[in-house]
Amino acid sequence: xxxxxxxxxxxxxxxxxxxxxxLHVIEAAxxxxxxxxxxxxxxxxxxxxxxxxxxxxxxxLTRLVIIRPTYxxxxxxxxxxxxxxxxxxxxxxxxxxxxxxxxxxxxxxMAAALEERLHVRLEGHLLEFYGRCDRCRELPLPxxxx
Amino acid sequence: xxxxxxxxxxxxxxxxxxxxxxLHVIEAAxxxxxxxxxxxxxxxxxxxxxxxxxxxxxxxLTRLVIIRPTYxxxxxxxxxxxxxxxxxxxxxxxxxxxxxxxxxxxxxxMAAALEERLHVRLEGHLLEFYGRCDRCRELPLPxxxx
DNA sequence: AGCGAAAATGAGACACTGTATCATTATAAG
DNA sequence: CTTATAATGATACAGTGTCTCATTTTCGCT
Numbered sequence: 001x002x003x004x005x006x007x008x009x010x011x012x013x014x015x016x017x018x019x020x021x022x023l024h025v026i027e028a029a030x031x032x033x034x035x036x037x038x039x040x041x042x043x044x045x046x047x048x049x050x051x052x053x054x055x056x057x058x059x060x061l062t063r064l065v066i067i068r069p070t071y072x073x074x075x076x077x078x079x080x081x082x083x084x085x086x087x088x089x090x091x092x093x094x095x096x097x098x099x100x101x102x103x104x105x106x107x108x109x110m111a112a113a114l115e116e117r118l119h120v121r122l123e124g125h126l127l128e129f130y131g132r133c134d135r136c137r138e139l140p141l142p143x144x145x146x
Numbered sequence: 147x148x149x150x151x152x153x154x155x156x157x158x159x160x161x162x163x164x165x166x167x168x169l170h171v172i173e174a175a176x177x178x179x180x181x182x183x184x185x186x187x188x189x190x191x192x193x194x195x196x197x198x199x200x201x202x203x204x205x206x207l208t209r210l211v212i213i214r215p216t217y218x219x220x221x222x223x224x225x226x227x228x229x230x231x232x233x234x235x236x237x238x239x240x241x242x243x244x245x246x247x248x249x250x251x252x253x254x255x256m257a258a259a260l261e262e263r264l265h266v267r268l269e270g271h272l273l274e275f276y277g278r279c280d281r282c283r284e285l286p287l288p289x290x291x292x
Numbered sequence: 293a294g295c296g297a298a299a300a301t302g303a304g305a306c307a308c309t310g311t312a313t314c315a316t317t318a319t320a321a322g
Numbered sequence: 323c324t325t326a327t328a329a330t331g332a333t334a335c336a337g338t339g340t341c342t343c344a345t346t347t348t349c350g351c352t
Contacts, residue, residue: 016300016347018301052301068276091266094209119280120280125276126273129270130214131269134266181309195330197331198311198332201309
């Protein structure tokens with residue numbers, strides 16, 4: 001069983017067909033999906049799962065910091081990223097919308113310092129850099145020509 | 147004139163009534179707004195500005211890394227944060243959805259290292275921590291009781 | 293195993309956010 | 323002032339995400 005499903009159970013939620021299917025779809029996609037992709041692939045795997053459950057589950061996974069919504073491009077449909085261990089880091093190319101993931105380090109120290117200074121309890125973080133990837137770095141920003 | 151408007155002009159975009167009104171609304175709100183709030187406040191200031199222009203401008207400001215969409219709560223309407231200097235850092239309380247901003251440091255070094263290692267050009271970043279604020283740290287996550 | 297309380301589901305109607313089109317207007321350069 | 327061109331506003335539209343509620347499923351307990 002996926003460790004994410006175990007976290008669901010540990011948090012007191014029931015393990016259902018819908019939830020395991022949805023989580024499987026996200027994991028099979030490599031951790032980067034849009035809600036539209038999840039809807040489509042879940043329907044392909046099991047047409048009896050309703051839309052409402054998909055959105056409810058995305059909400060639930062977000063609250064548990066198992067996934068987190070992010071915006072590849074402008075104000076369109078959000079994407080979701082898996083946050084293994086509660087954190088994730090990537091670069092979004094603002095020209096071609098490609099996502100480049102990278103491993104990170106130093107933020108655990110920053111998190112601990114913030115917890116102490118601000119008296120908060122932190123469970124995860126998402127770090128996004130915006131820029132232009134190696135293939136697009138010489139091109140103008142999209143919209144500059146518009 | 148707001149430095150953000152100057153950046154628009156420097157990037158080759160025209161300075162229009164709609165754009166300056168929308169940017170003014172975001173700045174007056176302290177840098178944290180939802181699209182619904184922008185629509186409402188812009189309509190109050192100048193009813194002749196159409197919805198389409200508001201969304202178009204939010205897209206444009208996002209591409210220029212002047213603002214950046216983020217999700218305070220679950221998968222509902224996105225919020226937008228002003229990114230002064232192209233970067234922003236905050237903590238989102240997952241119980242009460244309060245946003246706690248904090249100043250940051252070390253990431254410029256990480257950005258420079260990534261630019262060299264991955265041959266990318268970075269223009270901004272957003273760092274979000276998820277957790278529970280000082281007022282909510284003893285409470286369960288929302289939905290745990292559901 | 294089987295029972296039962298309670299959570300979770302699926303169906304479908306609904307509200308709303310965001311998009312596309314296109315004629316009209318405003319910007320800014322010369 | 324003139325003119326090319328970007329940007330606008332209105333409207334209709336598409337799609338995402340929400341809500342309700344009867345029905346089903348999970349899972350602790352015996």
